[in-house]
Amino acid sequence: MGLLSQGSPLSWEKTQRHADHVRKHGILQFLHIYRAVGERHKDVLKWGDEVEYMLVVFDHQNKRAQLSLTGEDVLHTLQEKGERVNPNHPTLWRPEYGSYMIEGTPGQPYGGTMSEFNTVQDNMRKRRQEAASVLKQNQAVCTVTSFPRLGCPGFTIPKYDPTPVETGASKSLFFPDEAINKHPRFSTLTRNIRHRRGEKVVINVPIFKDKNTPSPFVETFPHDDGEAARATKPDHVYMDAMGFGMGNCCLQVTFQACSISEARYLYDQLATICPIVMALSAAAPFYRGYVTDIDCRWGVISASVDDRTREERGLEPLKNNRYRINKSRYDSIDSYLSECGEKYNDIDLTVDKEIYDHLVKEGIDHLLAQHIAHLFIRDPLTLFEEKIHLDDANESDHFENIQSTNWQTMRFKPPPPNSDIGWRVEFRPMEVQLTDFENSAYVVFVVLLTRVILSYKLDFLIPLSKVDENMKVAQKRDAVRQGMFYFRKDICKGGNAVMDGCSPAQNGTETVGEEYTLMSIDTIINGKEGVFPGLIPILNSYLENMEVDVDTRCSILNYLKLIKKRASGELMTAARWMREFVANHPKYKHDSVITEEMNYSLLWKCNQIAEEQVECPELLGMGLNKVKYSGSKPGTF
Template sequence: MGLLAQGSPLSWEETKRHADHVRRHGILQFLHIYHAVKDRHKDVLKWGDEVEYMLVSFDHENKKVQLVLSGEEVLETLQEKGERSNPNHPTLWRPEYGSYMIEGTPGQPYGGTMSEFNTVEDNMRKRRKEATSLLEENQALCTITSFPRLGCPGFTLPEYKPNPVEGGASKSLFFPDEAINKHPRFSTLTRNIRHRRGEKVVINVPIFKDKNTPSPFIEAFPEDEEAARASKPDHIYLDAMGFGMGNCCLQVTFQACSISEARYLYDQLATICPIVMALSAASPFYRGHVSDIDCRWGVISASVDDRTREERGLEPLKNNSYRISKSRYDSIDSYLSKCGEKYNDIDLTIDKEIYEQLRREGIDHLLAQHVAHLFIRDPLTLFEEKIHLDDANESDHFENIQSTNWQTMRFKPPPPNSDIGWRVEFRPMEVQLTDFENSAYVVFVVLLTRVILSYKLDFLIPLSKVDENMKVAQKRDAVLRGLFYFRKDICKGGNAVVDSCGKAQSSPELAQEEYTLMSIDTIINGKEGVFPGLIPILNSYLENMEVDVDTRCSILNYLKLIKKRASGELMTVARWMREFVANHPDYKQDSLITDEMNYSLMMKCNQIATELCECPELLGSSFRKVKYSGNKTDSSSN
């Protein structure tokens, strides 16, 4: 969740007064880092994943499931028993936005050997078991992207009512402030986004129109004029940061060997983001309704959109400096590598003074405009004790802006005076139900980076087309029904690529059009005469690597899952959830999810995650059955 400073948080008005100071010194901090490590190279590959979890409680008697607001207490115990007692503990735990959430990562980064791929799932299992051991009876640790009844009455344990009057952090009609993590960063972010914007955040999610769904679907808010104005017909109305940042995701961070390699990976992976997001789709339900989207991305983007009416182009510029086309949580706006420059076809709003300052300091055009674009944003949180810093040895002001630009990819300079190298973070994936699935997506992405670098692959297309792909990727069943712009010839400069049979071939001349619309099945699995497919390329790479039998078997199992999700042979989590609800005996084909339906769904999700039942339509036969221990819920009570 970014920078977690301790101290006395400032109000928005106080933070605003220091905004130029933070930006000015943030740039100085970046320059100190850049000049110190710009020539650093030969860093080895290190990487790690981040998995976010929800704590849930099952009331078997009343057939109800709630989010447990004990994340801070669980986290404190996990850290005390883990990293504080043993610096080499295999897992690390961090807070997340919801007080029902925690985040787990491996204790040490993974290295560059192929055998590391065979340890990912085991580490995720350790995390799940470790956290579950601290829960009470009938509680569980779930890796679900979006809790289906988030924002419905009584969705938390203990139960709290929202506080829509002045004084609350979010003023939400649905999401109580008690569900926000108690660390001051989170409530301050919530309050300051609302104050900067000048109104509550507005999220309208299209409703899925089932047989008995009212048409038009309209919710009435007679006692709240702001909600009445903001809500749209045929949409589910949400009004708080918690509806976005209170969801869970799966992320991967890589250390590159140099700044140029990090920039190259940043660009190449940016084009993959929409594809993997659609493949990992896992969030079809919002505030007790069935929606017409499968991914959380647009919801979370709107949930932290702090742009004023002027910045959104709804009023003439008077008090603000820029029109800003996107929320600060969105897809990237410019490529960073030289090979990506010609594909930068999105109008980029930058702070011209910062850009010129960076250019005078020897920063090239592409990196200077990237940073100058990030720094059009204001800091959203600031702590009194962190205003005046040592710019040569601290980076909090830079990270203040950097960490609240939540984009599909994040380019991460090394922290000051550390042995950490230049990194990139891959951020669009939805978290999956099982450790097996989460491992599969992580291994797929990490392996793809190895292949990109080894084969010098080129996935670049105009960035405006990547933006279009992001919109398509969130739609219902995009993995099967969506068409995505993708580069036809991914070979750079005549290097060998592989055909759909996995054999090397030399690259033909680029066609007049470098990219075309493809299905995800074609992109992932290949289609003769159209595109070789990412899985065949990965398989070809594996054939040329020395890999022990056990690791190879694990990797092939993971790739099989990705392959079958792409072809439709296996369902995405989103599609599986839709089918489960559609077939529930209580479902009235009215797009509503009751407490009992939610209970049944979450019970099933937990049983699948803890391997108490099989789910071949979701996992197929590739799911390795290893007995899980530590489940706290009593399935016999169901």
Template sequence: MGLLSHGSPLSWEETKKYADHVRQHGITQFLNIYHKVKERQKDVLKWGDEVEYMLVAFDHENHKVQLVLNGEEMLDVLQGRGEKINPSHPTLWRPEYGSYMIEGTPGQPYGGTMSEFNTVEENMSERRQEASSLLTDNVSICTITSFPRLGCLGFTLPEFQPTPVEHGASKSLFFPDEAINKHPRFSTLTRNIRHRRGEKVAINVPIFKDRNTPSPFIERFANDPGNEAKAALPDHIYMDAMGFGMGNCCLQVTFQACSISEARYLYDQLATICPIVMALSAAAPFYRGYVSDIDCRWGVISASVDDRTKEERGLEPLKNDKYQISKSRYDSIDSYLSTCGEKYNDLDLTIDKEIYSQLTREGIDHLLAQHIAHLFIRDPLTLFEEKIHLDDANESDHFENIQSTNWQTMRFKPPPPNSDIGWRVEFRPMEVQLTDFENSAYVVFVVLLTRVILSYKLDFLIPLSKVDENMKAAQKRDAVREGMFYFKKDICKAGIPAVDGCSPAVNGTEDETEEYTLMSIDTIINGKVMS
């Protein structure tokens, strides 16, 4: 989870008044950081993973499984026994959206030696054991992407009823507010997304049809006196709250690059890998007690935090809003950052032109300026009264306010102010797996892939429109075996310097459609068998 400030959260109407203030000072904070560290070089590889867990109670006698709502209490104990008394404790514990969730990361970053890669599974196992030591006999800490009965009646322990017609954060027909983490950031995000959008979020997932599924499949909602479920579609599983997306678990990895140029290069190259690894790690076919016709959570989360108004979604003419915005703020990236990727930036990019002009006047190049100006078309979703006026030279909360609520497949992360941390890149599309072995295998694979990309100067770049098509394909049922994905035919363009630009062959007039083709994941990962 992103920036966690403490204080008095503002309502959406109050937050909206300060939206331009946050954007203005966020850009100033970014510029201050950039000018201080833009020439920083020779940072070594440091990296870490983030694993999200659910607390699950098993009632074997009654054959009932529920999510346990004591993540906050458990977190206090874990932090009290760990980092609060020992800065070198091997695990850091953090809150997550659901009050049945916690997040664990390594206490210290890993390095780049092979011996450290071999400790990842052990560290994950120690995290699980550390948390499990606090649990009663019938409760387990599970790494599952989506809880199959999330949103079903009585899915929490203790049980709570949703409150669709009363005052609350989500007003969901299915998801009680008590299942939201008690930290004010989470309920404020939930409420402000709904208020900004002007209605509840609407999530519709295609249902898997077997011979017993009615056709059309249409649900009736008894607890819907206000016809709030009018957004439900036939043959779909309907959900109506942020918790159905952010209440899922994922697996992420962040790594430090040696320079800003290397970070931008890796950001681009890995963006093309996101849909491939998402399909490989797909682990989320169940929603609200039904079997869906998708295997991944990505589209569910995207819809669960889609705060765009009807005007921004193109459903009404622009009158009160500035832009039509093509995607939710949780989605795939919209532009490459390296010069190698510039010719493949074929998506229409909505940017704040004033912010773009300010950035370029301050010496920011076109590609990075349009990336930041695109992120900053969004409003801040949460703001704390105590965090309105900040020291822009030494703080970055306003920048992170916008940055951390653009939840994209990749995240380009400037160093925090006045720190020894370098330029970083975060890889975000993976679904969490059941075992520590599987989770460690995925994160080690991604980090090792970055080393191979740099060592062999690999080139995975294809038009971003094709990456978006791959993202859609990756979420389909059994995409890992049946899906076809656009991928580059020749990834070994030896003339490409790793971070400093592109060879003439890449920037030349070569027909882009000849550079890539549809491949299976088997072919992408294992290569093509030559007869």
């Protein structure tokens, strides 16, 4: 998760004093990188995924599932047995926000050959088995996006009570500071976001109104000092800490492009795909022990790190702050980076004009300059005393300090100083799935899409305001079947796209408003005659023109079948499957409440599915997952 510097963290008051210093030197560091490698071409295509895991303890006797706060010990053991012994170890492990979380990646990035797609699931399986091998009895490593009872009494083991006091990190009524990773970055981020904002973060998620759900649904909080009562909304589930967002799990993919221009092109094209894939991967319908009316974590995590003051949110006149800021620092992108995207930049972009002018003066083009100058309207949230004064020519901590705390759907990533790493883009909106097969399918789908975008010069661009609207729709309950999304009608503008059902436009006379229309995800993914060719038919056309060995082709086709059937509604998203599991649980009272026993039953079932002990055809189909491995039995992890 972002920049993990070591040292002595500064309070918000002290960090704030150095904010201009960090911004100034962050820009100098970016300029050094740009001058060194801005003209570099012919980097090879590399890519890799990141999977986040939760450590869960199952009490089979009492039918209880809790989050195990052993992430630091598990991480240390995995690193000691892996990368610290063998630099070429096939897996890498990193800390995450929750002390019950770990993150796993391939030991080396994947390359450009098609056969690499056949190794993704095997590597994810290795990660799961590796992590499970160092756990204690009745512990499991789970890929669930949101823990249903996160923030409920006793959701961790060991059990800690929240301490809603000013001296703590989160001041939460529900989320104990002990559930935050012990690395000082995480608690400092939590505290400094709250201090900068001037109050606790506010997360309100609409409750799902079942037949016995109170109407209006209103909660009271015994230890509230009045802040929660002011912040909570009727018919909403209220949460008050960074952990409710950053304590969720996701699935991300990073690509190395051959040049900066290719990276910018990919950044723009994939930005329009983000809400579509987010809805397809929906896996987070439950929060703080309730069934809610959303299926994705995105809005929750956005609110959980929203450090904007009342002035910046437009609630009070500007007096102590410089800008009105329209979004949280965790949100969808605000500007395209490529020249072809410029005319679709229809969102008012707040920029630091002094930084923008400086970048332009140094030779940075308008689009890239405004992107950086927009990121740098934010303050640094963490700063380590030992990291204030740096060598700008050879270090990039100040740039990354702000870059890595702008958590957007896409991230444009300059190379680190003095490295052989190229210009990269990170695809960030996906929810993590229950199984290695599903996670592999989503990763392969997105990576294949980048190949097709580059090979056929596809154009998915629509006005960014419409992408923002799509992001809102994508998070709604059952958006994959019910939602309608703005999408470009003719994606083959390049003139060299030779695909079945996809021919270049006859002319370029369309106005922006005529270039896109509302489509279902089924139409976008699978196509509809006379309306849109469909992304999967385009991918299949691409595969037919490539040399692919039989085994790899079989794997890819299985992955694409999963995406195809999720898009059509034939197979459920994880979110829909979880809703139906809870709705059919014998102890569910149709009151939107998820009890301890229901939480246990759901997570145990998720774990059995992940370890392939039981089949789940409504989620995975029959026979799609061709890679099998033996899992553990209840109580004998």
